[in-house]
Amino acid sequence: MKKFLLVALLLAASSALHSGRLSAQESAKKVIVISGGRLLTVSHGVIDNGVLVMADGKIAAVGEKGKVSVPKGAQIIDAHGMTVYPGLIDPETNFGLMEIESDQNSRDMSEPSDEIMPHMHVADAFHAETELIPVARLNGITNALVAPASEDTIAGQDIFIQLAGADRDAMILGRDVALAMNYGAEQRRRGAHAAFPSTRMGLVTQLRQAFLDAQDYVAHRDAAAAKKDNLADAKKDDKGDSKKDDKADKPFKRDLKLEALIPYLKGERPVVIGVYEGYDIETIMGLAQEFHLKVVLNHVTHSQDVLDKIAAWKVPVIVGSIYDFPRANERFDAVYTLPAELAKRGVKIAISSSDADGPVSSHSSRNLPYTAGFAVAYGLPYDEALKAITLNVAEMFGFGDSLGSLDVGKTANVVIANGDPLDVRTDVKQVYIQGAAVPMVTRQTKLRDEYSK
Amino acid sequence: MEPEITPKSTKNEILDAYHAVLKKMEEQKQASRREEKTRVEKREIVAEAHGNTMEGIVKSLAELKLAIGKSLDELESQLLAEARRLGVMRQAFEDAKEYVATENAYSAKVAKGDKDAVAPKRDLKLEALADVLRGKLFVQIHCYRADEFLTEEAIAHEYGYKIRAFHHALEMYKVADKIAPEETAIATFSDWWGYKDEAWDAIPWNAVMSMRKGVKVALKSDSNDHIRRLNQEAGKMVHYGGATEDEAIRMVTLNPAWIIGVDQQTGSIDVGKDADLVLWNHDPLSTYARAQKVYIDGDLFFDASLPGLGTPRFSGVMHGDNEQGSEDGEDGQ
Numbered sequence: 113m114k115k116f117l118l119v120a121l122l123l124a125a126s127s128a129l130h131s132g133r134l135s136a137q138e139s140a141k142k143v144i145v146i147s148g149g150r151l152l153t154v155s156h157g158v159i160d161n162g163v164l165v166m167a168d169g170k171i172a173a174v175g176e177k178g179k180v181s182v183p184k185g186a187q188i189i190d191a192h193g194m195t196v197y198p199g200l201i202d203p204e205t206n207f208g209l210m211e212i213e214s215d216q217n218s219r220d221m222s223e224p225s226d227e228i229m230p231h232m233h234v235a236d237a238f239h240a241e242t243e244l245i246p247v248a249r250l251n252g253i254t255n256a257l258v259a260p261a262s263e264d265t266i267a268g269q270d271i272f273i274q275l276a277g278a279d280r281d282a283m284i285l286g287r288d289v290a291l292a293m294n295y296g297a298e299q300r301r302r303g304a305h306a307a308f309p310s311t312r313m314g315l316v317t318q319l320r321q322a323f324l325d326a327q328d329y330v331a332h333r334d335a336a337a338a339k340k341d342n343l344a345d346a347k348k349d350d351k352g353d354s355k356k357d358d359k360a361d362k363p364f365k366r367d368l369k370l371e372a373l374i375p376y377l378k379g380e381r382p383v384v385i386g387v388y389e390g391y392d393i394e395t396i397m398g399l400a401q402e403f404h405l406k407v408v409l410n411h412v413t414h415s416q417d418v419l420d421k422i423a424a425w426k427v428p429v430i431v432g433s434i435y436d437f438p439r440a441n442e443r444f445d446a447v448y449t450l451p452a453e454l455a456k457r458g459v460k461i462a463i464s465s466s467d468a469d470g471p472v473s474s475h476s477s478r479n480l481p482y483t484a485g486f487a488v489a490y491g492l493p494y495d496e497a498l499k500a501i502t503l504n505v506a507e508m509f510g511f512g513d514s515l516g517s518l519d520v521g522k523t524a525n526v527v528i529a530n531g532d533p534l535d536v537r538t539d540v541k542q543v544y545i546q547g548a549a550v551p552m553v554t555r556q557t558k559l560r561d562e563y564s565k
Numbered sequence: 566m567e568p569e570i571t572p573k574s575t576k577n578e579i580l581d582a583y584h585a586v587l588k589k590m591e592e593q594k595q596a597s598r599r600e601e602k603t604r605v606e607k608r609e610i611v612a613e614a615h616g617n618t619m620e621g622i623v624k625s626l627a628e629l630k631l632a633i634g635k636s637l638d639e640l641e642s643q644l645l646a647e648a649r650r651l652g653v654m655r656q657a658f659e660d661a662k663e664y665v666a667t668e669n670a671y672s673a674k675v676a677k678g679d680k681d682a683v684a685p686k687r688d689l690k691l692e693a694l695a696d697v698l699r700g701k702l703f704v705q706i707h708c709y710r711a712d713e714f715l716t717e718e719a720i721a722h723e724y725g726y727k728i729r730a731f732h733h734a735l736e737m738y739k740v741a742d743k744i745a746p747e748e749t750a751i752a753t754f755s756d757w758w759g760y761k762d763e764a765w766d767a768i769p770w771n772a773v774m775s776m777r778k779g780v781k782v783a784l785k786s787d788s789n790d791h792i793r794r795l796n797q798e799a800g801k802m803v804h805y806g807g808a809t810e811d812e813a814i815r816m817v818t819l820n821p822a823w824i825i826g827v828d829q830q831t832g833s834i835d836v837g838k839d840a841d842l843v844l845w846n847h848d849p850l851s852t853y854a855r856a857q858k859v860y861i862d863g864d865l866f867f868d869a870s871l872p873g874l875g876t877p878r879f880s881g882v883m884h885g886d887n888e889q890g891s892e893d894g895e896d897g898q
Contacts, residue, residue, distance in 0.1 A: 157676065168693050212762035244759070374706075378795035412843045415607045422611045444875050468790035485852030556768040564774065 126504035139531050143167040143183050144547060146528065149191030152303050154198055154495075154503050155517035158351040164196060166524035169546040174518050189528070193543065197498070199254025199275075199525030199534055200481060201505040203430045204410065205474040207248075207258050207273065208239040213473065221261035221266070227301075227308045228322045232268035235287045244474050249275040251478035252411040252527035252540045255285070255515060257288035257505070265299050265315050265320065267292040269372065270384065272509050274525070276545040290408070290510045291376050294386040294392045295319075295396040312392070312531040312532035318398060325405045326373035379406045381506065384430070386410040390418040398424060408508055410464075412454075413447055414439060424455035428508050431500075432464035434487055445490055451500065452491030463487055463506060473502045485534030497534060523547075586645060591655075619716025657725045661694035668695070703826055705728035709737040709763035718747050730824040732785070733769035740776040745779030752785040755798040756805070772816060778844050783821035801848035815848055839863075 144166045151162035151174065163180040165173040173180045184187070220237040238258060248256075254275050260267040269288040277283035299315055303309040309315045339349035345526045353496040354463055375381050383405050387393050393415055400407045409422065410430040422429060438446040454461050465480035466473060484497040492500075499516075506516030514523050522546035543550045618628035625667065666684045674682035706717055707733055725734050731737065734751035735758070739743065753775075760769035776782045784799055786792035799817045802808035808816075822832030831839045840863035847854040859867035869875050 124727055212759055212761060212765065434792070437789065442871060445869075467788075473760070475757075479756070482852050486794070486797075489847075489853040489855050534798045537803035537850060539804050558772075559768050560738070560770045560774070 115304060120505060122147065129399050141150050142548070143169040143172070143188045144187040144189060144544070144549070145182050146189045146191045146196055147182070148177060149194040149196040151518055152195060152197040152498060152533070153518040154498055155519050162196065164518060164526065164546040166526065166544060169524055169548075171518060171520055171522050171524050171526070174520060176476050185383050189542070191528055194530060195538075196518070196526060196528050196531060197252075198502050198515070198522075199543065199545065200252050200478050200501045201462075201516060202248070202253050202256040202465050202474075202501070202532075203476050203505045203508065204432070204464040204466065205248075205256045205258055206261065207245055207256055207275075207474050207477070207478050208242045209234070209237055209258065210474070211239070211242055211244070213475075222262075222263040223260070227264050227267045227299075228369065229264060229268050230262070230266050230291055231324075231368040231377075233263065233288060234260060234268055234271045234292075235284055238271060238273070238280060238284065240277070240530075243555045244477070246274050247544075247556060248474065248477040248480075248553060249297065249543055249550060250540065250554050250557070252481055252533060252542065252543055253412055254475065254525040254527070254545050255476055255511070256396055256474075257290070257384075257504070257509060259290075259384065262292075262298060265319055266292055272511060274545060276550050277473075285383065286510065288375075288381070290381055292386075293319075293383050293396075296386075296392045312395070316395060317417075319399060320402070322372060323377065324379055326370045327403075329367060329370040330374060330377070333364055340364075342496040343514075376405055377403060379404055379509070381491065382406045382408045384408045384410050388413045388415075391417045393418055393422070396420075397427075410452065411436075414442070415450075416442065416446060417451070418455055419457060422454065423459050428460040428462070428504070429454055430462045430508075431467040432442065432486075433468050434463065435466075435468035437468060448486065448490040451497070452489035454497045455500075458469065460507070461496070461500045462502050462505045463497070481534050481538075482536050485532075485536070488534060494534075568873045586835070590645065590649065596870055612729065657694060658698070661691050661698055661881060664688065665689040665695045665698055671811045671835060697726050698724065700727060703824075705730050705824070706731055707732045707775045709733050711736040712768075713742055714744055714749075714774075718744065718749070721747075728828075730783070733787075734775075735764055735771060737780060738768065738835065740768075741775040741778035748781075750781035750783065750820065752777060752783040752821065752824055753783055754791075757787075769805040769850045773802055773808050773812075777806075777811065777818075781814050781820050784816045785821070795851045796845075796854055797852055801851070810848075810850055 118297075136269065146164045146166070148161055148163075151159040151164060152176065153159060159174070159176055161177045163173070163175060163177050163182065165180065165183065165186070166187075167183070167313045172183075185440045202470075206221060206276075220239075223232060256269050256273055256275065258273055258538045259270045268291075270282050270290045270292050272289045273283050273284035274285050275283070295315060296312075299311070302310045309318050376383050383400070384432055385396055385400070385407060387396055387409060388411050391407065391548045393412060397407065407425075407427045408430060409427055412422065412429055412431060413433075413436045415422065431454060434447055434450060435445045438444060451461055451463055463480070463484050465483055467476055484492075484501045487500070489492050489499045503512065503516035506514070508510045515525060516522075517528070524544055526544040527533070528541055528542045529538050533540075542552065566653045569578060609826065626782055631656070664685075671682055676677060692704060697704055704721070704726060706728055708714065708717065712781045714731055714734070714737065717728060717731070728751055730750040731744075732752045734753045737751050737753065751772075753772055754767070756769035756770065758764050758769075772782045772784060784802070786795055786798070791798060795817050799813045800814040802816060803810065818829055819832035822828040822830075829838075834842070842861055843856050844858040845854045846857050856867065857869050865877055867876050871877060
């Protein structure tokens with residue numbers, strides 16, 4: 113019996129090792145203290161020679177060494193000479209929607225059957241066991257937004273994930289956290305699909321109609337509900353009177369597409385609008401304001417002429433890919449400098465990990481910190497760069513209270529690295545998610561180790 | 566003479582038959598060599614050769630056996646096609662060898678003062694291949710997988726040429742110890758992976774692991790994006806595998822120069838070399854490094870302090886619009 117138990121434990125341990133799966137019990141058990149490192153708190157500056165206590169999956173204490181009490185029996189991690197910072201958050205990925213780009217079978221990126229698909233949920237397709245997630249996690253990415261590809265004006269609803277967890281449901285921290293919208297040249301379906309708009313004016317008209325229909329739907333639904341209530345009341349009063357009109361009894365027919373738009377019309381959740389050109393930004397912001405949408409702009413690659421307007425609208429922006437190519441009439445560093453130019457104007461920014469030229473590829477999510485570092489090279493203050501891949505992203509998607517900085521009470525997603533997290537030469541030594549050490553193992557490290565023997 | 570093949574023939578019997586056909590084919594080719602127009606472009610040969618390993622042939626023959634029932638004619642034509650493919654590759658190098666021999670004989674006659682010597686007819690295709698055999702033309706092979714490197718080296722051995730570099734070479738870390746003695750270098754990515762099946766085993770430690778086993782390594786961009794920050798790709802090698810700064814910077818300077826064969830002219834700061842120099846504001850392996858000035862042959866080609874495009878050399882457009890700068894697809898705006 114004892115032997116059997118041991119085997120079972122070993123099996124459990126090895127399974128956790130390979131997949132990085134964490135159970136709630138596992139994270140809750142241990143109290144871990146990271147001691148002596150340089151803490152980049154993001155929210156309240158840098159603490160040299162700091163101490164961070166993780167318990168019950170959360171940050172229990174953070175401060176200067178000597179001023180933080182270390183619980184008895186805690187596991188102490190010596191982090192002298194190391195840098196400690198909150199887990200990084202990638203604001204735009206397609207984790208679990210694509211494994212190998214050239215393999216059609218592994219692609220769940222976009223749905224070609226319709227153009228307006230607010231009722232489509234990334235949560236339904238998210239393949240949590242993707243090999244891409246451990247690879248990104250190894251470089252300190254602990255959370256991410258997952259969105260569909262950008263081929264449609266309303267492509268579906270995004271999820272917000274944690275890059276470790278017992279299963280899909282444990283990894284999805286937020287379902288339908290944002291509406292994925294796109295506007296510009298890319299969404300025009302020239303020729304191939306006559307049923308869909310092939311001009312910008314067609315795209316905007318279709319979008320406006322969708323939001324008007326949703327408003328109309330709300331009105332009808334509310335009216336039907338009121339009528340039903342009245343009817344119920346009337347029935348109570350007038351027992352046996354069957355002369356009421358039949359229509360009132362007909363149940364209100366639900367429309368998932370229009371229903372899905374309601375939270376966004378109410379401004380309860382953000383719409384993330386992928387848009388590149390200054391003039392497209394002006395058009396789509398006009399529409400967004402018409403319906404009082406809560407907007408997060410995405411890309412804004414060639415928007416140098418409307419930066420002041422973006423600041424005046426007070427909308428947050430996901431900048432990137434900052435590696436995108438400048439136009440012939442733009443300066444060579446016109447896109448590299450966008451994060452700096454936006455931050456200078458007081459715009460809250462996030463920076464995305466994608467490479468230039470083409471769709472987002474989550475294979476390069478692990479390069480997120482270097483992208484932020486490159487924005488620093490082109491004028492973005494360091495603190496802003498770090499925020500743009502941690503706290504700002506958390507705040508954009510409603511996780512500002514639980515993620516994005518080293519603060520007491522927040523989820524203990526913490527990274528230890530041997531230097532500046534934004535520098536390409538830096539090596540991440542350990543990642544903690546929900547206060548538990550994630551195995552620093554991926555398919556790639558296994559290959560490395562196998563062929564290093 | 567040729568063994569008879571039936572649906573009941575064993576794999577070895579089919580293979581024997583295949584060899585017999587092959588021999589016949591080659592004899593025919595010897596006879597009609599002059600007339601034969603052979604495609605000898607290096608890339609094609611390499612591609613052809615790639616599909617013709619002994620294992621591959623045996624495997625395809627085994628598959629062939631299953632389909633044999635219908636007609637033996639079909640078998641014959643398939644065998645002939647196989648033989649033709651192998652023949653094309655071999656023939657190309659045989660032709661190239663003969664071409665070299667003829668050229669050498671002519672040169673020897675001229676050197677002796679033989680005024681009656683007739684210059685052999687020039688054949689540009691064979692000349693290129695002959696230069697491969699003479700070691701004058703570097704062979705650069707685009708491939709990904711460990712087995713592909715081994716196959717290519719085997720073919721190179723058979724015909725006596727050297728492979729200068731494998732490009733992409735994402736799985737070199739698996740067989741670097743076998744490739745190092747061949748002195749074949751690699752030009753690989755720092756951390757690109759997973760975009761297709763051949764890139765599924767790509768790991769960011771490939772460059773440094775291969776280097777530690779004695780393979781000369783260059784880092785490539787293969788991208789109009791990554792080429793603008795190739796210095797950072799080198800910087801990643803400090804992270805992935807612990808390259809020294811000197812080893813990392815060589816991967817984007819002297820080592821690629823060697824692969825192209827210009828390492829005597831450029832790739833390091835040495836007296837007498839071309840003045841191809843960059844002034845950085847920071848350690849070039851850092852994320853924060855920006856090129857301030859770029860000199861090519863001693864001329865200032867880029868200066869970050871200048872307005873606009875940052876170049877004193879051109880006033881026109883330096884980069885294409887529709888190809889790379891636009892999200893608008895095929896029709897610009």
